[in-house]
Amino acid sequence: MASGHESLTQLGGNSRIPASPDEAVIEKVPNRAGDDAYVVRFTCPEFTALCPLTGQPDFAHLVIDYVPGAWLLESKSLKLYLASYRNHGSFHEDCTMAIARRVVAEIAPRWLRIGGYWYPRGGIPIDVFYQTGEPPAAVWLPDQGVPPYRGRG
Secondary structure, eight states: OOOSOTTOSSTTSOOOOOSSTTTOOOOEEEOTTTTSOOOEEEEEEEEEEEOTTTOOEEEEEEEEEEEOSSEEEOHHHHHHHHHGGGGOBOOHHHHHHHHHHHHHHHHOOSEEEEEEEEOOBTTBOOEEEEESSSOOTTOOOOOOOOOOSSSOO
């Protein structure tokens, strides 16, 4: 009987950080609890990208919540995808929305939300929030747990 993991190429071995988000491969595995509505959370407290104008690093605390459909995100491939932004120039809003769109395109979750809690540049933090619609009824949806900026950490 197939486990659904046969197609994974990154888990269990050495993997390079992709040169760009477009080059990154996001892998998925079958959701064996697909009849149940539950929330999966990925937290990336040390996300980095580059300012597209100055080339200076921008830092964020990302929280991705999703209710899976038929597929689950494979976590190592997601980690490598997020790390590929280290050398990618993009504004905070563009990064956050590109990540949301890519996850939706790859796994078609029942529901997704992302919180991009960006650290200040020029004295102003820019937080970006997106969700695909109303969450399914009866899912437990905890607060993302990132406080408003007051020297976050």
